[in-house]
Amino acid sequence: xxxxxxxxxxxxxxxxxxxxxxxxxxxxxxxxxxxxxxxxxxxxxxxxxxxxxxxxxxxxxxxxxxxxxxxxxxxxxxxxxxxxxxxxxxxxxxxxxxxxxxxxxxxxxxxxxxxxxxxxxxxxxxxxxxxxxxxxxxxxxxxxxxxxxxxxxxxxxxxxxxxxxxxxxxxxxxxxxxxxxxxxxxxxxxxxxxxxxxxxxxxxxxxxxxxxxxxxxxxxxxxxxxxxxxxxxxxxxxxxxxxxxxxxxxxxxxxxxxxxxxxxxxxxxxxxxxxxxxxxxxxxxxxxxxxxxxxxxxxxxxxxxxxxxxxxxxxxxxxxxxxxxxxxxxxxxxxxxxxxxxxxxxxxxxxxxxxxxxxxxxxxxxxxxxxxxxxxxxxxxxxxxxxxxxxxxxxx
Amino acid sequence: xxxxxxxxxxxxxxxxxxxxxxxxxxxxxxxxxxxxxxxxxxxxxxxxxxxxxxxxxxxxxxxxxxxxxxxxxxxxxxxxxxxxxxxxxxxxxxxxxxxxxxxxxxxxxxxxxxxxxxxxxxxxxxxxxxxxxxxxxxxxxxxxxxxxxxxxxxxxxxxxxxxxxxxxxxxxxxxxxxxxxxxxxxxxxxxxxxxxxxxxxxxxxxxxxxxxxxxxxxxxxxxxxxxxxxxxxxxxxxxxxxxxxxxxxxxxxxxxxxxxxxxxxxxxxxxxxxxxxxxxxxxxxxxxxxxxxxxxxxxxxxxxxxxxxxxxxxxxxxxxxxxxxxxxxxxxxxxxxxxxxxxxxxxxxxxxxxxxxxxxxxxxxxxxxxxxxxxxxxxxxxxxxxxxxxxxxxxx
Numbered sequence: 001x002x003x004x005x006x007x008x009x010x011x012x013x014x015x016x017x018x019x020x021x022x023x024x025x026x027x028x029x030x031x032x033x034x035x036x037x038x039x040x041x042x043x044x045x046x047x048x049x050x051x052x053x054x055x056x057x058x059x060x061x062x063x064x065x066x067x068x069x070x071x072x073x074x075x076x077x078x079x080x081x082x083x084x085x086x087x088x089x090x091x092x093x094x095x096x097x098x099x100x101x102x103x104x105x106x107x108x109x110x111x112x113x114x115x116x117x118x119x120x121x122x123x124x125x126x127x128x129x130x131x132x133x134x135x136x137x138x139x140x141x142x143x144x145x146x147x148x149x150x151x152x153x154x155x156x157x158x159x160x161x162x163x164x165x166x167x168x169x170x171x172x173x174x175x176x177x178x179x180x181x182x183x184x185x186x187x188x189x190x191x192x193x194x195x196x197x198x199x200x201x202x203x204x205x206x207x208x209x210x211x212x213x214x215x216x217x218x219x220x221x222x223x224x225x226x227x228x229x230x231x232x233x234x235x236x237x238x239x240x241x242x243x244x245x246x247x248x249x250x251x252x253x254x255x256x257x258x259x260x261x262x263x264x265x266x267x268x269x270x271x272x273x274x275x276x277x278x279x280x281x282x283x284x285x286x287x288x289x290x291x292x293x294x295x296x297x298x299x300x301x302x303x304x305x306x307x308x309x310x311x312x313x314x315x316x317x318x319x320x321x322x323x324x325x326x327x328x329x330x331x332x333x334x335x336x337x338x339x340x341x342x343x344x345x346x347x348x349x350x351x352x353x354x355x356x357x358x359x360x361x362x363x364x365x366x367x368x369x370x371x372x373x374x375x376x377x378x379x380x381x382x383x384x385x386x387x388x389x390x391x392x393x394x395x396x
Numbered sequence: 397x398x399x400x401x402x403x404x405x406x407x408x409x410x411x412x413x414x415x416x417x418x419x420x421x422x423x424x425x426x427x428x429x430x431x432x433x434x435x436x437x438x439x440x441x442x443x444x445x446x447x448x449x450x451x452x453x454x455x456x457x458x459x460x461x462x463x464x465x466x467x468x469x470x471x472x473x474x475x476x477x478x479x480x481x482x483x484x485x486x487x488x489x490x491x492x493x494x495x496x497x498x499x500x501x502x503x504x505x506x507x508x509x510x511x512x513x514x515x516x517x518x519x520x521x522x523x524x525x526x527x528x529x530x531x532x533x534x535x536x537x538x539x540x541x542x543x544x545x546x547x548x549x550x551x552x553x554x555x556x557x558x559x560x561x562x563x564x565x566x567x568x569x570x571x572x573x574x575x576x577x578x579x580x581x582x583x584x585x586x587x588x589x590x591x592x593x594x595x596x597x598x599x600x601x602x603x604x605x606x607x608x609x610x611x612x613x614x615x616x617x618x619x620x621x622x623x624x625x626x627x628x629x630x631x632x633x634x635x636x637x638x639x640x641x642x643x644x645x646x647x648x649x650x651x652x653x654x655x656x657x658x659x660x661x662x663x664x665x666x667x668x669x670x671x672x673x674x675x676x677x678x679x680x681x682x683x684x685x686x687x688x689x690x691x692x693x694x695x696x697x698x699x700x701x702x703x704x705x706x707x708x709x710x711x712x713x714x715x716x717x718x719x720x721x722x723x724x725x726x727x728x729x730x731x732x733x734x735x736x737x738x739x740x741x742x743x744x745x746x747x748x749x750x751x752x753x754x755x756x757x758x759x760x761x762x763x764x765x766x767x768x769x770x771x772x773x774x775x776x777x778x779x780x781x782x783x784x785x786x787x788x789x790x791x792x
Contacts (some may be wrong), residue, residue: 045717047717047724048722049711049724079713079744080709080712080737081741082740082741114709114714115707115708116709116742161771168449288420299695300616302786303783303787303788306788307788311510311511312512313511313512314511316444316621317620319443319444320442326443328445328476340512341512344478346513346540384788385781385785387699387784388699388779388780391696391700392699392703392705392780
C-alpha cells in the first residue's frame with residue numbers, strides 16, 4: 001500500500017529547509033509521536049560513529065526506549081567532528097525537546113551528508129520552529145524528501161495488518177544512496193507503527209526485519225558512519241502485539257523494511273538496474289550471505305550487468321574468491337533462468353539468450369556453490385559511469 | 397634499468413599473432429631458457445582455477461622445478477572450460493615441448509582473457525611454429541605485448557646486481573589490468589634471472605618478493621582465476637646464489653617485481669592516478685594490510701581521488717569498517733603530507749590545500765589507526781567512468 005511514516009495513527013511529520021544544503025532544498029525533518037512511543041534502534045558497526053549515532057544510542061538507553069521524536073538533518077553528516085560535533089548533536093536534540101515540551105532523552109537525532117564538516121547548528125536551531133509548526137499527519141512525504149542527499153527519489157512504504165480482526169499499520173521512510181553496505185543497520189530508516197509492542201519484542205522484531213532487508217542490500221560496499229534505523233511503536237491503534245501475534249507483526253514490518261531497502265538499491269547512485277543475487281548450495285547461511293555480498297560488490301559483475309554483458313565467468317570468479325566452501329565441478333551459474341555453467345562445463349551457447357534477458361531492469365543472477373543446502377539473497381544495483389561522476393565531485 | 401624478460405643471459409622470447417584475439421593482435425608469447433632453468437611459481441588462491449593454472453602446477457611438481465619454457469596466450473582465459481579446457485592446456489604444452497624437443501613437464505602454460513570460452517587450440521597449434529621461429533633475445537618486448545588484454549601499455553622491468561663482483565640480471569614482464577586483487581600471486585608475471593638459485597631459495601625469494609609487490613596492489617578488488625607469477629633461474633651468468641648472497645638477490649628481485657606491479661596499477665583499467673595507501677599505527681601487520689586493502693578498494697575513496705575531492709571522511713569511514721582495531725580519537729588521516737584529521741578533530745580548513753595536491757597523478761594517502769606500531773603499504777588506482785565503459789562491454 002502507499003503511505004509512509006505518518007500512515008500509522010498518532011504520528012505527525014515535517015520537512016523544511018533550514019539552509020544547511022547549499023541548494024536550499026529540504027534538509028530538516030521531524031517525526032513526532034503524539035504519545036510517548038516504545039522505540040528500538042539499530043546502528044552502524046563502523047568504528048567511526050557519527051555524533052548523532054552516539055547521542056541517539058545514549059538517549060535510547062537513558063529513556064529506557066521511550067521516544068517522542070526523531071529529528072534529522074541532511075547536508076552534513078556531523079561525523080568526525082570531535083567534541084564540537086557531539087555538542088551540536090546534543091543541541092539539536094535539546095532544542096527539539098524544548099519545542100515539543102518533552103525530556104531531551106526522548107528525542108533521537110540523525111544526520112546525513114558530508115563527513116568531517118561542522119554542522120551549522122545555528123541553522124538547525126533557526127529551522128526547528130518552522131519544522132514544529134509544519135508538523136502534520138499529511139507531511140510524511142516532506143520528511144522523506146528532507147532526509148535525501150544524492151537520492152534520486154524519496155523512499156516511503158507502509159503496510160497494514162490485523163490482530164484478532166483489529167487493524168494496525170506500519171510505515172516508514174528511508175534514504176540512500178551511496179556508502180551503502182550496511183554492517184548492521186543501514187543508511188537512515190525511520191519506521192513507525194500504531195501497534196503497542198513491548199520493548200523486548202520491538203528490539204527483536206527490528207533486528208530480525210533488518211537482517212533480511214536493510215542488511216541484505218549493497219550499493220557500493222561502503223558502510224557509513226551514520227547508518228541507523230529507528231522503529232517507534234505508539235499503540236494508537238489499540239492493537240497490542242504479544243508473542244502470539246509477533247509473527248504477523250514481523251511479517252508486516254519486514255515487508256515495509258524490504259520495500260524501503262529495495263528503494264535504496266533502485267535509487268543507488270548511478271543505478272539503472274536492480275539485481276537480486278542468490279547464492280545457494282552453500283555450507284552455511286553465513287557463507288551463502290558472505291558469497292552473495294562478494295558477488296554483489298564485484299565491480300566486474302556490476303559493470304557487466306550495466307552493459308548487459310552475460311559474462312557469467314565473472315560470477316564464478318567472484319564466488320571462487322569469496323573465501324567460502326565451493327566446488328567448481330558441482331557449481332551452477334544462472335542469469336535469470338538461463339543455466340550458463342553446470343557440472344564443470346560452460347554453456348556459453350546460451351549467452352545470447354542471457355544478453356537478451358539482461359536488457360531488463362529487474363534482474364536475477366544465481367550461483368549454486370555445490371557443497372551444501374544453505375542459501376541467501378542480497379540485492380544490489382549495477383555500476384554505471386554516473387556513479388563515478390556523482391562521487392568524483394560530491395563536494396564540489 | 398630498461399629491459400625485460402630477455403635481459404638476463406640465456407633467454408629468448410617471441411610474441412606472435414595466432415588469431416585468437418578477434419583484432420588479430422599479438423596473442424601468443426613464448427619465453428625459453430636455452431638451458432633447463434630452476435623454476436618457482438605462485439598461483440591464484442581463487443577456488444576456480446583455470447586449466448593452465450592446474451597444468452602448470454602439475455608440471456612444476458612433475459619436473460621437480462626444472463623448466464625450459466613458458467607458453468602464454470591472451471584473448472581467452474581457458475577457465476571454467478571443463479575437461480576440454482584441461483585437454484587444450486595440455487596440448488598447448490605438449491606442442492611447445494615437441495617443437496623445443498624437451499619433456500612436456502618442462503613447459504609451463506598460462507592464459508588470459510574471457511572466462512568460460514573454449515580455447516581455440518588449433519589456432520595455438522598453428523601459431524606455435526611461427527613463435528618458435530621468432531624466438532630471439534631481442535623479442536622480450538614482443539612477448540610483453542602478446543600477453544596483454546585490456547592493458548594500455550606493456551609492462552617490462554629489469555635489474556642487475558652483483559655477487560662477489562660478478563654481475564647477474566633479473567628481468568620480467570607482466571600484464572594486468574582488471575580483475576586485480578591478487579590473493580597470492582597476481583595476474584600474469586614472468587620473471588627470469590641468469591643467476592643460479594637452488595630450488596628452495598628460489599621458492600622463498602619469489603614468495604617474499606611477491607608479498608610486498610604483486611600481492612600489495614589492487615585495481616578493482618577482483619581476483620582472477622588465472623593469476624600466476626613464474627620465476628626462472630638458468631645460471632647463465634655463472635653467479636650462484638646462496639644463503640649469504642640471498643638478501644642481494646631478493647632485493648633485486650623485489651625491485652623488478654615492484655616495477656612490474658606498479659606498472660599494472662598505472663595501467664589499471666581506466667586509471668588516471670596511482671595511489672600509495674599507507675596504514676600505520678595498526679595492531680599487527682596483517683591488520684594494517686587488511687585495512688589498507690579496504691581503503692584501496694573503496695569505491696568512494698577511489699572516485700574521490702579521481703575527482704580530486706579531498707573527501708578525507710571517506711578514508712576514515714573505510715578504516716572504520718575494515719574490521720581491525722582502530723581508535724577514532726587517536727587516529728590521523730593524511731592526504732600527501734597534509735593532516736586533515738587528528739586527535740579527534742577535523743582540519744577541514746586544509747581541504748583546499750589537499751585539493752591542490754590531488755591534481756597530481758602520483759598520490760599518497762595515509763591513515764594511522766592509533767592503536768599500535770605496525771604498518772603496511774598497498775598501491776591502487778583511481779576509479780574513472782572509463783573503468784565502467786571498459787568493463788560494461790568487454791565482450792561486445
